[in-house]
Amino acid sequence: MRHQMHSLALALAAWAVAACAEDCSSLLQARAPVAQYTVVEQQEEIVWNIARGTNYTLQFFSVVPTFGADGNYIALLHEFDPVLSKLGAEELYCSDASGVHKTQLRVYGREKGIPVSLIFHCDWPEEQSELENFEVFLENEEGKTLGKVAVNHNTPSAKHQSVACVRDVFMLDHLGLDRVNETLAYKHLVEWLEFHLYHGMDHFFVYTFGTVDDVYEEILKPYLLAGAATRIHFKTRPDFHRQRQYWSMTDCLYRSKNHATWVMPTVDRDEYFRVTGPSELFGTPSVPKNYFHTVWDAIVRHEGKRVEDVKSITFDLYRFELPSRDELTISSTMQQAETQVAPFCRGEGKRGWPKFVYNVKNANSVYVHWVHSSVHGTEDLHISPSLGVANHYRSPFDCDKLPANVSDTTLQTDVVALEEALAARFQRNPREFLKYLSHKHPAPDVHESNWFSATDRLTTSWKAALQEYIPVDWFFALPGQMMDQFFLAETGMFDQLKWDDLQMFG
Numbered sequence: 430m431r432h433q434m435h436s437l438a439l440a441l442a443a444w445a446v447a448a449c450a451e452d453c454s455s456l457l458q459a460r461a462p463v464a465q466y467t468v469v470e471q472q473e474e475i476v477w478n479i480a481r482g483t484n485y486t487l488q489f490f491s492v493v494p495t496f497g498a499d500g501n502y503i504a505l506l507h508e509f510d511p512v513l514s515k516l517g518a519e520e521l522y523c524s525d526a527s528g529v530h531k532t533q534l535r536v537y538g539r540e541k542g543i544p545v546s547l548i549f550h551c552d553w554p555e556e557q558s559e560l561e562n563f564e565v566f567l568e569n570e571e572g573k574t575l576g577k578v579a580v581n582h583n584t585p586s587a588k589h590q591s592v593a594c595v596r597d598v599f600m601l602d603h604l605g606l607d608r609v610n611e612t613l614a615y616k617h618l619v620e621w622l623e624f625h626l627y628h629g630m631d632h633f634f635v636y637t638f639g640t641v642d643d644v645y646e647e648i649l650k651p652y653l654l655a656g657a658a659t660r661i662h663f664k665t666r667p668d669f670h671r672q673r674q675y676w677s678m679t680d681c682l683y684r685s686k687n688h689a690t691w692v693m694p695t696v697d698r699d700e701y702f703r704v705t706g707p708s709e710l711f712g713t714p715s716v717p718k719n720y721f722h723t724v725w726d727a728i729v730r731h732e733g734k735r736v737e738d739v740k741s742i743t744f745d746l747y748r749f750e751l752p753s754r755d756e757l758t759i760s761s762t763m764q765q766a767e768t769q770v771a772p773f774c775r776g777e778g779k780r781g782w783p784k785f786v787y788n789v790k791n792a793n794s795v796y797v798h799w800v801h802s803s804v805h806g807t808e809d810l811h812i813s814p815s816l817g818v819a820n821h822y823r824s825p826f827d828c829d830k831l832p833a834n835v836s837d838t839t840l841q842t843d844v845v846a847l848e849e850a851l852a853a854r855f856q857r858n859p860r861e862f863l864k865y866l867s868h869k870h871p872a873p874d875v876h877e878s879n880w881f882s883a884t885d886r887l888t889t890s891w892k893a894a895l896q897e898y899i900p901v902d903w904f905f906a907l908p909g910q911m912m913d914q915f916f917l918a919e920t921g922m923f924d925q926l927k928w929d930d931l932q933m934f935g
Contacts, residue, residue, distance in 0.1 A: 492506065503580055508546060548679065589632045593696065594634050629717075704816070705817055728817070758822045
C-alpha cells in the first residue's frame, strides 16, 4: 500500500509539471527568496621585505570578516608554507587606511599535525560590522605599509545550529579506485543535499571554482533559491582537487564563525552520518527525523562534557556497496563487517581515519579528518559506532578486499521520503533524474603526477620542517613509494619532498 501511494505521488507530481509548465515555473520563481551568492577573488600579491635582500610574497586566497560572540576580526587565509610559518608573522600589523586601530596579527595553523593553511586574525572594531566593504592595510614592525587587501562582508547573518561545508564536484578519472564514485559526482551531490536537509541540517556553504557547467548550476539553483544554501564561488580554480578542498574547508570555518554552533566540514557526498544509539542519546527507541539539529549536543551530554569544552566529535565509517545508477545511494544495504581501514592499508589493527564535526567557537584551523588547531584545553570526543557512524558508499580501495556481506537497512527506510522530496524540488521523476545525473560528469581533474611535476610553489625542500610538523607514527606501515606519493597528495602544495627525505624516520 505504501509503495502504491508513493508511485501515485510521483505520478501526480509529473502530471502537475506537465499541466502548468511555464506558469508553475514563474510562480515558483516569484515566491522564491533571492539566492545567496558570494564571489571570492584571490588577493593581489604583497611583498614583505624580511631582511636586506630577502623578500617573501604573501597572497591570501580568501579574506573573511566575522563579528559577534566568537570574536570581531578579519581572517586572512593563506596556504600553508613552512617558510612563512617560521618568519615571525607576529611582526606583521594590520589597520584601516587611517591607522586608528592598528593591531598585531595573530597567527594559527602552525601547530604539529598536518597543516594545510595559515590563518591571520586582524582584530577589527565591532562598530564597523554593518559595513559591506573594508580595506585592510598590512604593515611591518617599523610601520612601513606593505600592501592592502580588499574585504567584502556579505556572508548571511542568520544563526544556525548545524552547518555543512560542501566541496566542489570533480572527477578523478585517472584513478581506478575512484572511477565509479567520481563519475557519479552530480548524482551523489543532489542526493546528499536532500538527505541532510531532510534530517535537520540547517544550512550549506557550497563551494564552486572557475567555470561551472550547466548541470552543476541546475542542481544548486533550487537550494540557493530556497535559502538552504549559500554559494561561495572562487574565481581562481587551483588545478589540484586537494588544494581546492583545503581552501574550501578553511574558508568555511571562518564563514561559520558567529553563524553556527556545529560545522561538518569534510563529510563527502558519498558519506552519510547516522545515529545508531537513539535510546542512549535521545532516550527514545527511534531516531528523531531532524537529528542533525540536536545530535551533537546530545553526544556531548552523553559523554558527560560541556559544549564549551569540546572542539570536535569524530566518528568511524562503514564501507557500503554502490547501488544501480537510477537508485538512491542509501538504498544499498550491504556493508563490510568492520569499520573501514586507514588509507592505503597501513597495517592490521590500524583504525581508519575518522570524519568529524567541530564546535566552531573552539576551532582555529582544520584538516580533512580532524581539527588541527583549537582553543587550548578543549578536547575531541571520538564516539563508538554504537552511538553514531557514517555509511560510506564507494568502490573499495585496491587493498581493501573485505566482502560487503552484512545487511543494514537503516537508511533504506528514507528512500521513499527522499524520492518524494526530490520530485517536489526538481519537478522531475526522481528515478529518471538520478539516472540522467549519473551520466553527466564534471571535467576530469588534473592528474596528481602532472600537477606535482609542473608546480614550482617552493624552491626549497620541506625536509627541514618535516620533523617539526608531521608526527612520526603517521608514516608507519606505508610502503616507500606509496608513502611519498600519498604525502605529496595530502599536503597538496610541496613538490620537493622525495623518498630520501623520509629516511630520517628510519
